Amino acid sequence: MREFRYEQPPDVAGAVALVAGAPDGAFLGGGTNLVDLMKLGVATPDLLVDVRELTSREITDLPDGGVRIGAGVPNADLAADRRVRERFSVLAQALLAGASGQLRNRATTGGNLLQRTRCGYFTDVTKPCNKRLPGSGCGALEGVHRNHAILGQTLDGPGTCVATHPSDMAVAMLALDAVVRVLGPDGERAVPLAELHRLPGEDPSRDTTLRHGELITAIDLPPLGFPSRYRKARDRASFAFALVSVAAALRVEDGVVREARLALGGVAHTPWRALTAERALVGGPATEDAFAAAAAEELEAATPLRDNGFKVPLARNLVVRTLADLTEGSR
């Protein structure tokens, strides 16, 4: 573990300035992931700027019926918020399906979005990993990869990476068209969540499109107005990352799908917005056959590895079941 400096500046602007000026500096939120990675030698910041008390811990109503979630809101508080439970139940369900009570108390909303992959090769500094050490290779490609990506991987070349994004919350927010508010050295900007995380491409070391020194200050959720649901399949009943998860929202009228939101977790380097399936669903009948056809269309792009092919039928089944449950619920 590398020695580091710890700073608690008075405001977010000061925090941004500190990290922007330190090439090896990092923001510290709840620390539930970063501190682990520091202990393992995977993350080696020489400066930690604690923003937990600086970013907002408030959830506020937006004029359009949406909500703004301060980046410092603990996951547990977000899951318990009445507005979230009533208007965005997919988000509350996703949060409660993640981690443990202790971790949810500690983890922040902003930090949750920036979790790094739990790939065992990434978290072991003695093993090859292009994400941790570009050019060292991908240990998982031919190694232990039962819970790795089936979509959007980089399967050859120096950028090879088959890791998944571990967050449940981000999958739900992606389905909700969340917008991330970011403060950087050059001022504020708004980033649609769909553009925050990136596929490994040629450079798996970069999880997101954020620039060094940029800090997530809040997440905006636009109003939804129809039922939503989160379903997570995992190896044990609690405290396990998703094998596959599904965040879905569906507006059905007279047996016809009018609006559909669908995102998958545990299948890619990013939370995966299933746009192909959404297009297939809208205007079609709200039937299990139609749901299965839409899921199959989405999963046509899947390129499973030696040992994770089960994620394809698992994802298909979970999509069908989640959409069917939503349809049932809206009758």
Added chain:
Amino acid sequence: MTTIDRLVGAGVDRIDGPAKVRGTAPYAFEQDPGEPIAHLAVVQSTVNRGRISRLDATRAEAMPGVLAVLTPASAPRLAEGLSSDLPVLQSLDVHYQGQVVAAVVAETSEIAAAAIGAVVVEYAAEEPDVVLSTDRADLYAPEQLMAGFDTDSVIGDVDGALAAAAVTIDATYETPTQHNNPIEMHTSMARWDGDSLTMWDANQGPHNIVNDLAKGFGLDRGQVRIISPYVGGAFGSKAFPHPNQMLAAMAARVVGRTVVFELTRPQMFTLVGHRTPTIQRVRLGADADGRLTAISHEVVEHTSKISEFAEQTATPTRVLYAAENRRTTHRLARLDVPPPTIMRAPGETPGMFALESAMDELASALGIDPVELRIRNEPTEDPERHVPWSSRHLVECLRTGAERFGWAGRDLRPRMRTEGRWLIGTGVASATYPTRRRKAQCRISVDGRGGTAPVRYLVEIDGSDIGTGAWTALSQIAADALGVAMDAVELHIGDSRLPRAGGAGGSTGLASWGSAIVLTARDLRRRLDDEFGGQVPADGVTVDGGIEGEGPHAKTHSMHAFGAHFVEVRVDADSGEVRVPRATSVYDAGTVVNAKTGRSQFIGGFSMGVSMALHEETLTDPRLGHYVNHDLAEYHVATNADIGELDISWLDHPDELANELGLKGIGEIGITGAAAAVANAYWHATGLRVRDLPITPDKYFRELGLT
């Protein structure tokens, strides 16, 4: 003396409970050695096989706060004769990934952790050989198995009987590498006073730790004192010494002050052993009525290049069911892996998964109820030793369990019951574990206190409480044996200065220590009666006693605990996720000394079996040779949410021939058979027979042919 009600059997609260809840019961890391403590951290090899070609500790040595760096070049020489991985830092050779290649001693744990990153190590490495298979040319038969069992047993003509059988089963079952993960990581704190070593240590029996330290450092056994009053859980990895004790002692000698070494959680996966993976072929032959004519159980498992640990996997098959023709074999491969070790019910745990799964497959093939099939094959005597049972009530366990669980009327056919998207099934399996005891010495002193104060009895024995409740159970036993109330007994355990006893392992603790206490107490009472007219003399009396080992009936009788598990399993038809909403277990374990802590032991054992069935698996990278999932986020152990309603009970049949207390030992019986009961219920729910544990959702899709 006053006559009081019997304490043995009662659900007495833990006497160590208040101290543990308040945090005042000192575990090894929390002990006060009386001087400032230095901290140790280790550098571990990143290759499985080869030799260190370069090791440069210069930078680490120069870091402020670093007291010493131990390397194979600089570490003190240990005496010859240490086995396995105990000769730590004595050679440049590397035998497994994770082997300690250097150690840093520093003022704080943080400095030590930082300094290990500054030690440069390079290797001349060879390809790792870590994959177990049945077609390896180098499989060999060990001389004998763990605990002295024969490697093979062959009775009659198994192949002929299989060929002639009306129905046969031939199936191969696999269990993965598993790791002990007690809450308390292994911790050793060493202090030298001249040539005397004191070590506060997390282990399952202080006396078991003394010998190797004495041998390695050229000391008399009396110069080594191991103190371990409280241990935060142990399932076998703390039974024997590992590199941690050697390193702490070595480092303390080098820096001239107390050194503590607490393993990190990832180090629990390399430095203190594991359960071998197994590949087990079971063949059963039966007549049309389900009477077994042949049982064959052939086991392939691994050990390390530097040690032989031959898990006794097929030994339960030698006792569980009657059949004229029988065969059990064990073959090992020596791989580039860390030395395997004991993990709760070594042998029975993986072996019973295979045997009891095969019995379920046979029941299905015959169309016979699996409870009935087991009852039909109940042996009247030990089927291989041909001696009578000291006591055996397996059939009563099966019948009682069936009644409590509501087994009657169960449809034999699989995949017939659903509730929403849940596929529902039920399964059964037997449990068995040997009843043994080990040599144990005991000293009981009574202090007359001049005849005024209440009489107090000091009971001293190097027993061990690894979280099981031994502090309480032994106090109950002593109080009954002395005919006094519990608060008249002062128990001392967990210190190698106390009278010698074996460790907490093999479910022998209470059988051994308890018998020693009972016999010593009887002796004391006899002396008080004979020599002092039943009165305690003013200057007190001390009596030494104990047991020599197995009791007089061990050779003439077969002694085992038994049990039966009934399990309901629900499988999500969409995801293959598995839940165990309820289970019933009934045990034939003889006397249960403490109904409360005993129940906890049964719950813990069964839960660990559920965990084995559904979750636990250490994943090995075949090319890079390492254990990939080496923390509790990725090595899955059942959570509270995974364990449903458990109905635990036991039969009231003390085994009068087993030992002075009529108990059979309960630390391990709960896990045996439990994984099979879950797997059998999974089959009943889904129609899918998963023969390789754990039963994770991916295997649901594999068995459906969808991957």
